[in-house]
Every structure is written in C-alpha cells, then in structure tokens.
Amino acid sequence: MPGSVSVSITVNGNKHECAVEPRTLLVHFLREELDLTGVHIGCESTLCGACTVHLNGRAVKSCTVLAVQADGQEVTTIEGLAPDADNLHPLQVGFWEKHGLQCGYCTPGMIMAAKQLLDDNPNPTEAEIREAIDGNICRCTGYQQIVDAVLHAAEAAGAA
Amino acid sequence: MVAFRPNSVGKAIKRREDPRLIRGLGTYTDDVKLPGMTYAAFVRSDFPAGAIRSIDTAAAADHPGVVAVYTYADMEGQVGPSPVGAEMPGMGKADHPLLADGRVLHVGQPVAVVVAETPYAARDAASLVEVDIEPREAVVDVEAAMAPDAPRVYEELDSNICIQVPVPNPEADKLFEQADQTLSMRLLNQRVAPFPMEGRAICAHWEDGPGKLTIWTSNQAPHFVKQQIAMCLRIPEIRIRAIAPEVGGGFGAKIPTYPEDPLLCWVSRKLRRPVKWSETRTENLLGMTHGRGHVEKIEVAFQNDGRVLALKGQTISELGAWRSFYGPFIALSTHTMSCGCYDIKAVAWETFAVYTNTMATEAYRGAGRPEAAYIIERVMDEVAAATGLDPVAVRRRNFVDKDAFPHTTASGAVYDSGDYEKTLDRMIELVGYDDAREAQRQARDDGRLVGIGVAAFTEVCGIGPSAGTAPHQRMGTWESATVRVEPSGNVTVYTGVSPHGQGQETAFAQMASDAFGVGIDDVVVVHGDTDQVQHGVGTFGSRGIAVGGAALHMALTKVHAKATRIAAHHLDAPVDQIDYEDGEFTVKGSERKLTFRQVAEMAHLWNVAVPGEEPGLEAVARFEPPGTTFPFGAHLCQVEVDPESGQIEIQRYVAVDDFGVVINPMLADGQRIGGVVQGIGQAMWEEVQYDDGGQLLSGTLMDYAVPRAKHFPRMVLDNTVTPTDVNPLGAKGIGELGTIGATPCVVNAIVDALRPLGITNIDMPAKPERVWQAIQAAASAQ
Numbered sequence: 001m002p003g004s005v006s007v008s009i010t011v012n013g014n015k016h017e018c019a020v021e022p023r024t025l026l027v028h029f030l031r032e033e034l035d036l037t038g039v040h041i042g043c044e045s046t047l048c049g050a051c052t053v054h055l056n057g058r059a060v061k062s063c064t065v066l067a068v069q070a071d072g073q074e075v076t077t078i079e080g081l082a083p084d085a086d087n088l089h090p091l092q093v094g095f096w097e098k099h100g101l102q103c104g105y106c107t108p109g110m111i112m113a114a115k116q117l118l119d120d121n122p123n124p125t126e127a128e129i130r131e132a133i134d135g136n137i138c139r140c141t142g143y144q145q146i147v148d149a150v151l152h153a154a155e156a157a158g159a160a
Numbered sequence: 161m162v163a164f165r166p167n168s169v170g171k172a173i174k175r176r177e178d179p180r181l182i183r184g185l186g187t188y189t190d191d192v193k194l195p196g197m198t199y200a201a202f203v204r205s206d207f208p209a210g211a212i213r214s215i216d217t218a219a220a221a222d223h224p225g226v227v228a229v230y231t232y233a234d235m236e237g238q239v240g241p242s243p244v245g246a247e248m249p250g251m252g253k254a255d256h257p258l259l260a261d262g263r264v265l266h267v268g269q270p271v272a273v274v275v276a277e278t279p280y281a282a283r284d285a286a287s288l289v290e291v292d293i294e295p296r297e298a299v300v301d302v303e304a305a306m307a308p309d310a311p312r313v314y315e316e317l318d319s320n321i322c323i324q325v326p327v328p329n330p331e332a333d334k335l336f337e338q339a340d341q342t343l344s345m346r347l348l349n350q351r352v353a354p355f356p357m358e359g360r361a362i363c364a365h366w367e368d369g370p371g372k373l374t375i376w377t378s379n380q381a382p383h384f385v386k387q388q389i390a391m392c393l394r395i396p397e398i399r400i401r402a403i404a405p406e407v408g409g410g411f412g413a414k415i416p417t418y419p420e421d422p423l424l425c426w427v428s429r430k431l432r433r434p435v436k437w438s439e440t441r442t443e444n445l446l447g448m449t450h451g452r453g454h455v456e457k458i459e460v461a462f463q464n465d466g467r468v469l470a471l472k473g474q475t476i477s478e479l480g481a482w483r484s485f486y487g488p489f490i491a492l493s494t495h496t497m498s499c500g501c502y503d504i505k506a507v508a509w510e511t512f513a514v515y516t517n518t519m520a521t522e523a524y525r526g527a528g529r530p531e532a533a534y535i536i537e538r539v540m541d542e543v544a545a546a547t548g549l550d551p552v553a554v555r556r557r558n559f560v561d562k563d564a565f566p567h568t569t570a571s572g573a574v575y576d577s578g579d580y581e582k583t584l585d586r587m588i589e590l591v592g593y594d595d596a597r598e599a600q601r602q603a604r605d606d607g608r609l610v611g612i613g614v615a616a617f618t619e620v621c622g623i624g625p626s627a628g629t630a631p632h633q634r635m636g637t638w639e640s641a642t643v644r645v646e647p648s649g650n651v652t653v654y655t656g657v658s659p660h661g662q663g664q665e666t667a668f669a670q671m672a673s674d675a676f677g678v679g680i681d682d683v684v685v686v687h688g689d690t691d692q693v694q695h696g697v698g699t700f701g702s703r704g705i706a707v708g709g710a711a712l713h714m715a716l717t718k719v720h721a722k723a724t725r726i727a728a729h730h731l732d733a734p735v736d737q738i739d740y741e742d743g744e745f746t747v748k749g750s751e752r753k754l755t756f757r758q759v760a761e762m763a764h765l766w767n768v769a770v771p772g773e774e775p776g777l778e779a780v781a782r783f784e785p786p787g788t789t790f791p792f793g794a795h796l797c798q799v800e801v802d803p804e805s806g807q808i809e810i811q812r813y814v815a816v817d818d819f820g821v822v823i824n825p826m827l828a829d830g831q832r833i834g835g836v837v838q839g840i841g842q843a844m845w846e847e848v849q850y851d852d853g854g855q856l857l858s859g860t861l862m863d864y865a866v867p868r869a870k871h872f873p874r875m876v877l878d879n880t881v882t883p884t885d886v887n888p889l890g891a892k893g894i895g896e897l898g899t900i901g902a903t904p905c906v907v908n909a910i911v912d913a914l915r916p917l918g919i920t921n922i923d924m925p926a927k928p929e930r931v932w933q934a935i936q937a938a939a940s941a942q
Contacts, residue, residue, distance in 0.1 A: 023280070036184070037190075040408070044441060045441065050357055077184065078183065079185075081183075085179055095178065096174055096179070099826045101182065102662070102663070102834065104178075104406065104408070104661070105358045107182060130872075131870055136869075137868065139355055139834075139838070140357075140830075140834045141833065142835075142838075142898075143833075143872060144833045144872070145833065146869070147869070
C-alpha cells in the first residue's frame with residue numbers, strides 16, 4: 001500500500017502487525033482489518049460513544065483515534081471482555097439481567113464506558129453512573145435499565 | 161379460542177437476543193462481508209432547490225481504486241422512480257428519481273454515486289465530483305408554501321399542497337354558538353430526527369449465476385423492501401431476497417424503502433459485484449426521513465364546568481420534498497385521534513400535507529397520534545386554566561365512561577376498550593397528587609417556578625386492519641406466522657414482523673413454550689429474511705405483539721389441534737376425550753398419555769402415520785385484525801424552571817399505562833421508558849432546523865440534541881390491565897405509547913410552572929433560551 005505505515009497493536013491479548021494508511025481510524029482498523037465488528041460506528045465525531053474501546057485500560061472513542069496512535073499499545077474491545085458465553089463479564093450479565101439493551105447497537109460501547117467507571121469507582125451511585133455514561137447515547141432504552149445494569153454489575157462484583 | 165397455560169407468558173423472562181448482542185456478536189448490515197465487495201459513497205446536493213447545469217465525474221472516475229461513478233444519465237429508464245407507498249385520488253404527486261434528474265429539491269438529495277474498492281477511496285473520489293447547480297428560490301416555511309404565489313417545489317404541479325382533506329361539521333358550528341366559552345391555540349409540533357443509533361445501511365449483492373439479488377438493509381419491513389425493489393428494478397420479486405439482519409433501531413424511519421436501496425441493487429447488478437454503503441451521521445440527519453413537522457390550529461368550545469363540547473382543528477403537515485412511504489397520510493390520524501380519551505360531541509377538521517424544499521417526513525414513533533395527544537392534552541390544561549378547575553378534574557369530567565365501549569368518537573375512531581378513571585386513579589395514588597400540589601403551592605410561595613403536568617391519553621395501535629390502510633398504501637396490514645415443530649419437538653417460529661430491539665425473539669418463544677410445554681431455549685424465532693419467512697408485513701404501528709403475536713397464536717393453535725388429533729389416534733380415544741396440560745396429552749380419566757415431543761416424533765415417522773393427516777407438524781397462519789386497539793395511560797411530570805437561565809429540571813416522572821394483557825413486563829417497561837425519554841427529548845431539546853434558505857442547521861450531534869442519561873430522574877412505572885377483544889391475546893401494543901404521553905405531559909408541567917408569570921404556552925422544544933425569552937417577555941408585559 002503506498003504511503004502505508006506498519007503498526008503493531010495488541011488487541012484482546014493478540015498482537016497484530018499490519019500495514020495501514022496513516023489516516024486509518026482505529027475503529028476502521030478494528031472492524032475492517034481484524035473483523036471485530038462488535039465495535040460500532042454511530043457518529044464519527046466522538047459524540048455518541050458507540051465505538052468505545054479501551055486503550056491501555058482507558059475508555060476511548062475509537063472513531064477519533066488513529067490506528068497509528070495505538071501502535072505498540074493494548075486495545076480491548078467488547079469481544080475481549082469475556083472468553084466465552086459461559087464466562088460473561090459482570091457488566092454483560094447486568095445488561096442481560098436488567099434489560100439494559102434493546103437494539104443492541106450502543107451496547108458494546110456502553111459496556112466499555114461503564115467498565116471504565118467500575119474500574120475507577122467500584123460502587124458508583126446512580127447519579128455517578130448517569131454522569132459516566134453521558135458520552136454514550138442510547139436511543140432505545142431511556143437509560144434507566146442501563147443504570148440498573150451497571151448497578152447490578154457493581155453489586156455482583158462487590159459480592160464476588 | 162385456545163388459552164395456553166401461562167407458564168412463562170406474563171413473566172419478566174430475560175431476552176434470547178441478548179447473549180449475542182452483549183458480546184458484540186450480532187450482525188448488522190455494515191458487518192456483512194462478501195468476496196469482491198465494493199463500497200459506495202454519495203454525492204449530495206448542497207442546494208435546496210435548483211437546476212443542475214453539469215456534473216463532472218472525470219476526476220472521480222480517474223481516482224485510484226474507483227470502480228464506477230454513476231449519475232442519473234447512466235440509469236435513466238433502467239431503474240426507478242423512487243419507491244412510494246401511499247396514494248389517494250386527487251393528490252398532488254410527481255415521480256421522484258433515485259438520483260437527481262436535472263433538478264435538486266432538497267439539501268442532501270443524492271446526485272451521484274461513486275463505487276470504489278475501499279470506503280476511503282469512495283469518499284475521496286466523491287469529493288472530486290463537481291456538480292454545478294443554478295440555485296433557485298427554495299420554499300421552506302410550510303405555511304408560506306401554501307400561498308398560491310409561493311415558489312413551487314414541483315414546477316409541474318399547480319401548488320405545493322399534496323393533499324387537502326376537509327372534514328366540516330355543522331354540529332360543531334352549532335356547539336360553538338351554544339358554548340359558555342371558547343378558546344383557540346396555535347401549537348407547533350416541530351420536526352425531529354428519528355436518530356436510530358445505527359443509521360441506514362445497505363449491502364446489495366446480485367449473483368449472475370442464479371440470477372438473484374440479495375439485499376441486506378437496515379429496515380423494519382423487509383417484505384415490503386422486496387416488493388418495492390422488484391417494481392423499481394423491473395425484475396420479478398421471486399429473484400429478490402431482502403434481509404433485515406440485526407437492525408439498530410428504526411422508530412418508523414426505517415419503514416420506507418429509500419432511493420439508495422434500489423439504486424445500490426442496480427449498481428450491484430451492473431457491476432456484477434456486491435456493493436455496501438453505510439450512511440454517516442450527517443447523511444443520517446440530512447437524508448433519513450424526519451418526523452412530526454406539524455402546525456396545528458385548534459379552537460375549543462367548552463362549558464364553565466369544564467365540559468368540552470366541540471373542536472375545530474387544522475393540521476398543516478410538512479411533507480418535505482417528496483412523498484416517502486406513508487408521509488402524506490400521517491397527519492390524517494391526527495384528526496382521527498383528536499378526541500383523545502374524551503367524549504366530545506363534534507369535531508371539524510381540515511388536514512393539509514404540503515411540499516417544501518426539505519427532507520421528506522415520515523412515520524416517527526407515533527406518527528400523527530403524538531400530535532393529536534399533544535393538541536387535546538394541551539387543550540385540557542387551557543380549559544382548566546380558563547375555568548379555574550384542576551387539570552385532573554377537567555379530564556375526569558370529559559372521560560369516555562368505562563361502560564361506553566366500544567366507543568365511536570366524533571372523529572370516527574372506534575375505541576375497543578378502556579377504563580380511563582382506573583388508570584388515572586392509580587397514577588394519582590402513586591404520585592400522592594394532593595400532596596404534590598400542596599408542595600407546589602409552598603414552592604411558589606417561596607418564589608420558585610415548580611410545575612406539575614398531567615396527560616391522560618389514548619392512541620391507536622395494532623395497525624391494521626388492511627381495509628383501513630389499503631386505500632392509502634399498496635400493502636395489507638395483516639401479519640403472518642409459521643410454526644414448525646421438528647421431530648424432536650423443538651420449535652422454529654417464522655414471523656412476518658421484523659423486530660429491531662422490541663424483543664419478539666423472546667416474547668414469541670414464551671408463547672410457543674407455553675403452547676407446547678417445551679423450554680424457551682427449545683424455540684428459535686426467525687424474522688427479517690424474505691427467503692426464510694413466509695410473506696409478512698413488518699414491525700411498526702405498535703403491531704408486533706397485537707398483530708404478529710396474534711398470528712403466532714393462530715399458528716400455535718393450528719399446530720396444537722393437529723397434535724391433539726395425532727395423540728388421540730395413537731391413544732385410541734376420540735379427540736374430545738383428550739386433555740392437554742404442560743406438554744402432555746392424556747385420555748380423560750386414565751393414565752394413558754403421550755408427551756408433546758412423542759407426538760412430534762410420531763408426526764414425522766412413516767410407520768405411525770395417522771389416517772387423513774399429512775405427515776409433519778407445521779402450520780402457517782395469517783391474522784387480519786378486525787379492528788385497531790387503543791392503549792391509554794395517565795402520566796405526570798414535575799419540573800422546576802430556573803428563572804435566571806430558563807433551564808428546566810425534570811424532578812419527577814410517573815407513568816401508569818394500560819396496554820392490555822402483557823406478555824413480558826420487563827420488555828414492556830423497556831418500551832415505555834425508552835418512549836417517554838424520546839418524548840421528553842422532543843419536548844425539551846430536539847429540533848431539526850433549516851434556515852430560511854433551506855440549509856440544514858442541525859446536521860451533526862453538535863447541533864442536534866439527543867437525550868442523554870444525566871437528563872433524567874428515575875421514572876416510576878405501573879400499569880393497569882384492560883384487555884382488548886380485537887385479538888386473541890388481549891394485548892394492545894406498546895411501542896409508541898411513551899412518545900405519545902410524554903410531550904404534552906412535559907409541556908403542561910413547564911407551562912404550569914410559568915403560568916403565575918402570565919405565560920400560557922411554550923412551543924417545543926422548551927430550550928432554556930426560549931423559556932428565558934418567554935419569562936423576560938412576560939416580565940416586561942406586566
């Protein structure tokens with residue numbers, strides 16, 4: 001590829017060495033190169049959060065991160081959150097238990113944003129949850145059951 | 161009618177859809193990958209109205225990676241015009257091409273399509289297409305567009321008025337003369353963006369070998385897509401497969417087949433390669449149909465005791481630049497539902513749908529009924545203010561009595577069932593209404609602007625019946641289901657509805673599980689694929705359970721009857737001596753029994769064939785509803801307005817609804833909260849704005865305010881149950897209820913907060929700026 005650059009990015013624990021156009025967005029790299037289509041595109045402008053992934057353990061909106069910026073770093077996507085269907089992350093369990101999703105399009109980003117919150121604050125209040133997911137839009141649920149899902153996950157993690 | 165034992169129906173069963181979605185393993189249209197894929201990007205009009213002088217595609221065609229560039233000239237006579245649904249005699253209509261044919265009619269209209277080996281190359285090359293447009297004056301304001309001398313969207317039509325439906329009523333005139341009081345209001349129901357999180361996305365794949373076209377499209381009605389594409393491409397529908405895979409929300413805006421759908425099918429057939437396109441968010445705000453866009457004028461005749469006698473209304477609906485699927489007819493249901501929950505003696509109305517140089521409008525969660533509820537519920541509050549009565553008392557005084565159902569309204573709707581007092585009573589009890597009013601009085605004494613708003617509303621759901629909609633649209637509104645029992649006794653359900661978040665994979669599995677005594681995980685529900693599912697209609701108009709679920713009930717009943725006959729034969733007893741419970745067929749008064757799974761196996765084996773019965777255990781059913789359903793509710797909202805900034809805090813929201821029998825209360829709660837939040841979004845923040853020249857001002861998320869989590873308090877929900885006899889389930893439908901109740905409820909609360917200042921109306925959205933200006937104007941008027 002003319003003008004391409006090599007990147008080495010560890011995604012969900014697997015190291016990928018690829019040549020990409022310098023302008024390639026991380027979200028496109030994940031979806032097109034690595035087939036990680038659980039990362040969704042909702043606005044291309046950092047405003048809806050559907051594309052949220054973790055970069056070195058911090059939530060980022062992958063539509064406004066370049067793949068080259070992730071060179072040498074570690075990325076976690078929704079696909080990397082649970083090894084299989086029998087070992088779901090507490091947030092995934094919470095979203096299932098509390099009906100935290102309808103169409104499911106915002107869900108991967110919403111879960112990754114909530115993970116950042118619980119990593120920082122294992123026992124958030126409802127208000128803190130609403131603040132933490134304010135950068136993620138859900139058009140279906142009206143958020144209340146998402147809040148319940150995150151509370152459920154926090155309680156489950158606390159009990160574990 | 162068979163009543164299956166409700167083991168799981170009525171319970172909050174976790175969704176079967178979720179395990180794939182919470183792991184990011186769902187397949188939305190943009191996730192489809194095919195060998196040889198190409199990618200499309202559209203060149204769209206930057207002008208709201210004008211003549212195309214030239215289109216220069218040379219630089220784009222030469223761009224590395226570009227496969228083809230097409231304009232109208234390349235496709236003329238081969239494909240199109242754009243699919244439309246609804247028509248009526250005498251309407252002003254013109255064909256709308258898939259790509260602009262020498263003129264542009266709105267900003268965002270597709271002018272050319274670039275196809276390339278990568279999405280980046282397609283977008284790069286699209287920016288190289290030069291379109292030279294001679295602009296002409298656009299008509300943007302809907303009322304100005306009605307003037308005889310207004311610039312016309314379609315020069316070949318006599319006017320911009322697409323339909324005009326007057327329903328005069330001399331009885332209303334008489335009641336206006338007799339009434340103690342009258343009042344009039346002008347209410348705006350602003351244009352909003354449906355904004356599903358997944359925008360439109362299409363993957364079209366023509367295979368030359370079998371001569372078959374497959375289109376994956378993010379749509380609510382794939383069988384209709386198949387019909388529309390067939391008409392548009394002039395190929396038999398039997399060569400088309402339409403798939404609505406995982407669909408990331410729709411809210412009505414994904415009912416239509418858009419110009420881009422057949423266009424990309426044509427491109428794939430021309431190139432003999434698959435082609436994929438996903439719209440950007442700005443394309444979504446420009447080119448996905450908008451909702452609402454009504455100007456309403458209402459006059460009310462009422463007595464001093466709060467009794468409303470008659471209404472005279474006018475609805476002017478912004479149709480935009482072309483007729484989408486059902487666009488022109490949405491406004492007619494505003495008239496139909498104008499009486500709300502109230503026994504009003506006479507209604508006169510006139511409805512207009514008017515072309516402007518803006519994006520087309522179409523169904524959006526409620527489609528004409530939220531507008532009606534907004535009018536009548538704002539009216540009730542103003543009648544309360546004029547008579548000095550409490551808003552709740554005025555509503556009670558006008559309710560249709562619970563013994564008066566079925567009730568035919570003065571606007572011609574036939575309400576199936578209702579008990580409005582019961583639902584309102586429960587809401588009042590839940591809120592502690594008198595205490596809330598007392599607290600409000602104290603707050604007012606302290607100089608705070610606290611408001612309480614109420615809405616008691618009803619809506620029409622469970623769309624059909626076909627006879628009611630067929631004159632306006634080229635489709636019936638029945639629904640279908642197939643139930644196929646495997647030799648193991650496991651069950652596949654094929655439904656004609658096309659859920660996209662509603663959860664019918666779960667609700668329908670609950671129903672099949674109860675019918676046959678099999679586990680929910682032993683049922684799979686298939687939808688959204690025209691090659692797998694018998695013909696169907698789709699998911700819209702709160703019809704998934706009320707019509708699709710009713711069809712499933714019919715199919716389950718047929719299969720159950722056959723299983724009973726097979727069981728009777730093998731148990732050597734007459735059919736009427738067979739009892740059935742929880743998956744077991746038993747001969748009355750004996751121990752002789754067969755399980756459902758044993759019967760399923762027998763139905764498929766040659767050596768246990770039953771005389772007179774076909775092998776297998778399967779049934780297809782189509783349900784044509786005899787009427788529509790009318791869910792209802794009573795909502796209350798409390799707000800506090802900051803007089804310094806105009807900022808509004810939602811302090812409380814309580815919703816008590818009645819949508820008949822409930823299949824899964826958890827899913828029902830989800831639909832209700834989501835709908836209420838969308839309704840609050842319209843009441844408070846959302847607004848599609850064009851400037852006077854027709855340029856879109858709300859084309860990004862920086863400019864279009866979608867509700868976010870921190871805007872809301874925890875909502876309190878409850879429900880009452882008044883079944884319908886329109887379908888065998890007794891279920892009424894729920895998808896649109898929230899948006900219908902919430903907008904008037906919130907605006908009534910805001911106006912209630914501001915009424916001590918002399919303010920009697922705030923148009924939506926009640927943005928701080930607008931509220932602050934109203935407060936300033938009121939202060940300077942005093």
